[in-house]
Amino acid sequence: MARRIVLSSDRDEPSGSTEDLTIEYAEALNEQQYAAATAGKGPLLIVAGAGTGKTRTLIYRLAYLVETGTRPQQIVLLTFTRRAANDMTARASNLLDGRCEKVRGGTFHAFCLEVLRQHAEALGFPRNFTVLDAADAADVLSVIRTRGEYGDGEERFPQKNTLYSMFSSATNRDETLGETITKRYPQFTSLHAELKALRDAYRRYKKEHGLMDFDDLLERTLELLETDDDVRHQVASRCRHVLVDEYQDTNALQAELVKKFSSVHGNVTVVGDDAQSIYKFRGADFRNIFRFPDEFDDTEVVKLEHNYRSTQPILDLANRVIEQAERSYDKTLFTEKTEGELPALVPAADGDMEARFVAEMVLRLREDGVPLSDVAVLFRSSHNAYDLEVELNQRNIPFVKYGGMKLNEAAHIKDVLAHLKVVENPQDAASWNRALQLIHGIGPKTAQSLIEWTTEAAEDPLTLGDGAPFSDRYAARLKQLFSTLRHVRSDDTSVTEQVEAILDYYQPLFENKYADDHPKRAPDLEHLAGLAANHESRQRFLSSLTLDPIELTALDQETGEDDEPPLVLSTIHSAKGLEFHTVFLIRALDGTIPSRHALREPGGVDEELRLFYVAVTRAEEGLFISYPMTQYRRGQGEYMTTPSRFVEDLPDDVLEPVQLVEEDAVDENAPDAPEGGDTLPSSRNGEAPAPPESTRDDGPPDDPADADGLPF
DNA sequence: GATATCCCTATTTTT
DNA sequence: TAGGGATATC
Numbered sequence: 001m002a003r004r005i006v007l008s009s010d011r012d013e014p015s016g017s018t019e020d021l022t023i024e025y026a027e028a029l030n031e032q033q034y035a036a037a038t039a040g041k042g043p044l045l046i047v048a049g050a051g052t053g054k055t056r057t058l059i060y061r062l063a064y065l066v067e068t069g070t071r072p073q074q075i076v077l078l079t080f081t082r083r084a085a086n087d088m089t090a091r092a093s094n095l096l097d098g099r100c101e102k103v104r105g106g107t108f109h110a111f112c113l114e115v116l117r118q119h120a121e122a123l124g125f126p127r128n129f130t131v132l133d134a135a136d137a138a139d140v141l142s143v144i145r146t147r148g149e150y151g152d153g154e155e156r157f158p159q160k161n162t163l164y165s166m167f168s169s170a171t172n173r174d175e176t177l178g179e180t181i182t183k184r185y186p187q188f189t190s191l192h193a194e195l196k197a198l199r200d201a202y203r204r205y206k207k208e209h210g211l212m213d214f215d216d217l218l219e220r221t222l223e224l225l226e227t228d229d230d231v232r233h234q235v236a237s238r239c240r241h242v243l244v245d246e247y248q249d250t251n252a253l254q255a256e257l258v259k260k261f262s263s264v265h266g267n268v269t270v271v272g273d274d275a276q277s278i279y280k281f282r283g284a285d286f287r288n289i290f291r292f293p294d295e296f297d298d299t300e301v302v303k304l305e306h307n308y309r310s311t312q313p314i315l316d317l318a319n320r321v322i323e324q325a326e327r328s329y330d331k332t333l334f335t336e337k338t339e340g341e342l343p344a345l346v347p348a349a350d351g352d353m354e355a356r357f358v359a360e361m362v363l364r365l366r367e368d369g370v371p372l373s374d375v376a377v378l379f380r381s382s383h384n385a386y387d388l389e390v391e392l393n394q395r396n397i398p399f400v401k402y403g404g405m406k407l408n409e410a411a412h413i414k415d416v417l418a419h420l421k422v423v424e425n426p427q428d429a430a431s432w433n434r435a436l437q438l439i440h441g442i443g444p445k446t447a448q449s450l451i452e453w454t455t456e457a458a459e460d461p462l463t464l465g466d467g468a469p470f471s472d473r474y475a476a477r478l479k480q481l482f483s484t485l486r487h488v489r490s491d492d493t494s495v496t497e498q499v500e501a502i503l504d505y506y507q508p509l510f511e512n513k514y515a516d517d518h519p520k521r522a523p524d525l526e527h528l529a530g531l532a533a534n535h536e537s538r539q540r541f542l543s544s545l546t547l548d549p550i551e552l553t554a555l556d557q558e559t560g561e562d563d564e565p566p567l568v569l570s571t572i573h574s575a576k577g578l579e580f581h582t583v584f585l586i587r588a589l590d591g592t593i594p595s596r597h598a599l600r601e602p603g604g605v606d607e608e609l610r611l612f613y614v615a616v617t618r619a620e621e622g623l624f625i626s627y628p629m630t631q632y633r634r635g636q637g638e639y640m641t642t643p644s645r646f647v648e649d650l651p652d653d654v655l656e657p658v659q660l661v662e663e664d665a666v667d668e669n670a671p672d673a674p675e676g677g678d679t680l681p682s683s684r685n686g687e688a689p690a691p692p693e694s695t696r697d698d699g700p701p702d703d704p705a706d707a708d709g710l711p712f
Numbered sequence: 713g714a715t716a717t718c719c720c721t722a723t724t725t726t727t
Numbered sequence: 728t729a730g731g732g733a734t735a736t737c
Contacts, residue, residue, distance in 0.1 A: 134727080382725085383723090443715075549727085
């Protein structure tokens with residue numbers, strides 16, 4: 001263990017002087033926000049309800065810390081997405097002449113990655129280790145499973161994705177594998193020993209080949225900081241202030257990391273709202289936030305309750321929603337925006353009609369001056385938006401979808417990235433596997449022996465030694481592959497050139513592999529090359545893609561300079577922390593939200609309820625909760641749905657029912673026959689869904705008389 | 713040993 | 728509805 005020489009840090013000690021502050025904190029913030037932003041040293045817990053200016057407070061705190069002498073490089077801001085981190089540092093920089101840009105920050109995973117790149121060797125990993133995303137990790141598990149003949153028994157052995165979630169679940173909840181299996185995967189209890197062996201094999205494999213999955217980033221960092229006190233001291237010394245956003249969604253591992261990061265200076269600020277904890281599946285526990293004062297002595301607690309986002313009617317609904325929870329949440333949000341439209345509950349005949357309703361309303365809002373980008377459509381899970389996506393495409397309404405397919409999850413992108421990864425880390429057997437099997441004539445077996453050849457026999461893994469086990473069938477391609485890779489490796493190629501070189505090589509393989517739809521996929525490859533230009537190194541490019549994935553639809557849209565900012569479609573999870581003028585919550589069905597899967601888990605319904613609460617509290621002025629009354633399922637055809645239990649018992653003066661009427665439909669009340677063909681898209685142009693907002697304050701709001709001529 | 717084809721099944725949320 | 732497993736064919 002290295003000898004430690006402690007340098008006096010007086011030089012760095014923040015002055016703490018409040019004499020020459022350039023920002024009028026007391027004027028910009030309310031009393032509690034001010035207290036939070038300007039709190040002194042030590043642990044600080046900010047319990048902030050939805051829309052209470054939590055982000056604003058955090059930004060001012062950043063600025064305050066910098067103004068009172070803390071160097072920005074010594075502040076660590078941990079957030080849930082990189083977008084949130086960039087957003088906050090940018091806003092803080094605006095307040096303070098750019099100084100806050102140097103604040104370090106990002107997600108837990110990204111920050112841990114930074115630490116690990118520095119110290120990986122101490123853990124027996126190479127510094128250029130590869131980060132596996134969930135799909136990569138599952139692929140690795142699949143390879144190991146097949147090789148080790150784990151599933152040879154009679155019982156069904158879990159699939160690769162299940163294996164990954166199982167192991168990940170154990171890590172994130174800080175449980176033993178046995179506990180996780182008993183609690184969450186009881187059907188595999190009899191396989192416990194085999195699963196344990198498989199997990200050990202997976203761990204060994206990752207270490208041998210320089211691979212880390214998402215969980216490793218957290219777990220290995222913690223291991224590093226726990227076992228090597230010099231490293232811990234070194235890392236924590238650089239964290240004079242640690243700020244954590246969305247603390248209610250941290251899990252046991254992350255809470256422990258926060259402790260370690262702040263173990264030298266003891267300055268931690270965490271912000272969160274227990275009623276908005278929605279990441280239980282990742283091991284988050286809303287009670288974490290209340291444990292904070294027990295974990296950190298002398299915690300100062302500040303509560304923010306004044307809501308600046310929503311109108312009173314929306315808050316009333318939010319309060320009624322959260323009241324339904326088993327556990328009571330101590331929420332007393334209040335606002336001064338007492339006026340406002342009632343949130344509306346909108347049943348639609350079917351998913352198609354629901355989509356038309358939303359599209360129509362979005363256009364009306366735009367005519368009334370609400371920009372598309374200030375409107376969001378939220379849903380429980382990604383596929384809930386399919387109908388709407390089709391509708392929006394037909395009407396040429398630009399949108400971005402968050403929480404759908406990510407660019408780097410698309411198979412063709414993974415193919416290209418595998419080649420880059422192999423150059424970056426030639427031990428990365430998982431990527432070799434992928435790259436090699438693209439070549440016609442190379443399957444799992446040949447790939448395996450080739451990998452052994454390159455990584456063991458040759459001194460340079462990117463050359464093929466004589467006598468490598470290859471046959472003429474694919475020899476030419478293989479040589480081409482290796483020369484491409486060597487070119488990519490050479491020092492003077494930019495990341496863009498590297499990607500281009502791989503694309504040239506990949507093109508014929510690509511067209512062969514995706515014979516039916518490669519023209520559709522091709523633009524993504526171009527985008528990838530474009531993205532590469534923004535990155536200074538291959539390694540950074542790769543990790544930024546895995547840790548901060550790009551939404552596929554964001555690229556479809558090709559947002560040019562003067563294009564209209566698009567409508568936002570988002571899973572509720574991905575909408576966390578955002579706000580919009582008007583929110584549509586679609587597919588509010590029992591079985592969707594709450595999800596059918598959640599009903600089986602203890603505490604599952606409450607978690608879904610919090611999710612619902614998050615959705616509702618995103619809205620500033622307008623809120624429409626809609627659902628289709630019938631749905632189609634493969635086997636059964638159409639069937640009647642049940643509205644979400646969360647809206648069922650709400651009185652009309654909290655959530656106002658609205659009836660949708662087709663403009664040119666014959667006066668037909670409820671389409672109770674499953675085959676009711678009259679609502680199907682017989683006419684694309686004439687329908688008039690909900691009456692405009694204005695008719696909704698007086699009496700039954702179902703008169704479509706004022707449905708104006710529609711501009712399409 | 714690689715690949716083409718067919719059938720079955722499970723189906724949330726994210727770093 | 729796609730992705731995985733099993734089977735048949737090259």
